Amino acid sequence: MTLLPAKKTTRRIASKISHHFTRTRSSTRSIQKNRHERPQKPIIPFISHLKQIDDPESALRLFHEYQRQGFKHDYPSYAAVVYMLSRRRHFEALQTFLDHIRDNKIRCQETIFIAVMQHYGDCGLSDRAIQLFKQIPSFNCNRSSESFNNLLNVLVSNGRVSDAKDMFSRSSMMGIRLNSVSYNIILKGCVRNDEWVEACSMFEKMLDRKVPPTVVTYNTLIGFLCKKGDMEKAFRLLDDMTRKAKYPNAVTYALLMEGLCSIGKYDAARKLIFDMEYRGCKPGQVNFGVLITDLGKRGKIEEARSLLVEMKRRKFKPDVVTYNIFINYLCKEGRATDAYKFLVEMQVEGCQPNSATYRMMVDGFCRIEDFERGLRVLNTMLTSGHCPRVDTFCSLIFGLCEMEKLADACFVLEEMEKRKKEFNSEAWEALTRHVCEAEDTHALLLLSELVIDTHDD
DNA sequence: TCAGGCCGAC
Incomplete structure (x- = not known):
């Protein structure tokens, strides 16, 4: 079942490649014929071709196929494959491909490492992100505070706040200059760990070291206070930032509004929409979002609905x-x-x-x-x-089986299989039972194929 | 790159 489509894909790739090469040859002839004409911007056949493919194995095959046909891959080609493999989370293949890039001395830009580190972080692979950060210079690429900050963020997002602080304190040894963003990330780590005193001392350090706090710095602190319901201190910080000419933005007000809602002061939160406008800050979607969320939580959907109408009337596009x-x-x-x-x-x-x-x-x-x-x-x-998530797939299959819509259930199963999602035992049981009861030959065949596939994996 | 209203994973 999985073999046949793969063969088809390969054939499709092969025919597209040959089509591409005939096109390239004829365009080269026309450039030679009219030498005085400005050469056209070269098309990027590999990348546009890559975009039509979803599975990483075929992507790598395509990459090497182009190379075999004499196509010389450049940095954008390599980067496109890296982005695809990391987006699809094929990290083993990605590692091999990165090694290939390094061995071939392809000069890389920092942005691809940042993207890969973020994907590692999203998948809880923070150690891999650290490793990659250390390896950046070996790719003939300079590390800046941008990749460093991204690493800090990966660590904090994965709950490794103390490792992030450790890294932060060793920044100069790595030749990294700390900036406002670096401090903001550490501040976020402190408030996540409920370390308010440490967050305050970090904020003081920022001021001492002449690293200017930004609106994000204030928002991080205000956000913490609002979550704690300490609205008095939160509003004091709002005054403080305004005095220092760091003007609050829609997010600042959204945080304050959320805090007010959480202590049951919806009306005060709603009033803030007018206050912010009065102070020259245009309300954003996020501000209405906070109010609508609070109404929704309290089951006041109709009131929320009228807020939506008001939004539209005031030309705020939801x-x-x-x-x-x-x-x-x-x-x-x-x-x-x-x-x-x-x-x-x-x-x-x-x-x-x-x-x-x-x-x-x-x-x-x-x-x-x-x-x-x-x-x-x-x-x-x-x-x-x-x-969708696996659970959603499963409850659909289960429900369709209950309704004796076996063909539809099989369709959902096939879609799941295509996406390499595994079903839970409940869905398995429901499906098996219904297939046996209905004596549906197609479904039975599909089911046995799926069982074989699952065992192969 | 860092703060923020929805899902939901972690």
Whole structure:
């Protein structure tokens, strides 16, 4: 089952490559014929070709195939493959490819290492990020505070605050100059660990060392105080920053509004929208988002809805997150049909749903056992390039089986298999039981193939 | 690159 499509892909790649080479040869002839004409900007066939491929194995095959055909890969080619492998989280293949880059002495830019380090961090592989950071110079590339700060951020995001502080204190030995962002990340680590006193001393150090605090610095501190409900201190910091001409932005106000909502002062939070405008700070989506979230939490969807109307009236175009708040609360209340109206509305208004929108919507339909509509949303989700979670896949399969919609259940299974998602035992059981009961030959065949595939893995 | 309203993983 997995072999056949792979062969097809290879054939498609081969025919595209030969097509490309005939095109390149004819364009070379035309350049030679008209020497006085300015040569056209070279097309980047490999990269545009790579974009049409989703699986990393085929991407690597394509890379080497081009090379075999005499195509000389340059840095953008290498970078595109690195981005793809790290985005797809094929870290073993990525490591091999990076070794290949180093061995071939391809000069790299710092940005690709930053991207890879972030992906490592997102997958909890902070040690790999450290290792890569150490290796950057061996790629003939200079390390700046940008990659250093990214490493700090990976460590803090993975809960390794003390390692980040350690790294921070050894920055000069690595030839790195600390900047506001470095301090902000360490501040974030302190407040995450509830170390308020240390955060304050770090802030003092910043001032002593003439590293200027930014609005982000203040927001980190204000955010902490607001989460603790210490609104008095939070507003004092707001005054402090204004005095120092570090003007609060929409995020600053959003943090304060969130704090007020958390202590039950919704009206005061709402009033801040007017205050900020009065002080010359334009409210953003985030500010309305905070209010709508609070209303949603308290089940006041209708009031939230009128806030949305007010937003539109005041020419604030709601974004995807704003709509997602509605969809989230409606789905949780078992009102997936109403939530779906928001999905339609947002698209009518020219706002594209994201993965969160689809996830909530599919789960919402599954919750009210409307698996057919769930499947329809899943289809749209897949065609727009988003992927549901395993649990969502499973509850859809389970539900479709219960409804005796075996063909649909098989479709979902195949989509899962394509994305290398593994099903849970509940879905397995439901599927097996229904296939046996229905004596569906196609489903039985598919099932046995899937069992074989799973065992092969 | 760092702060921030939605999912949800970690």
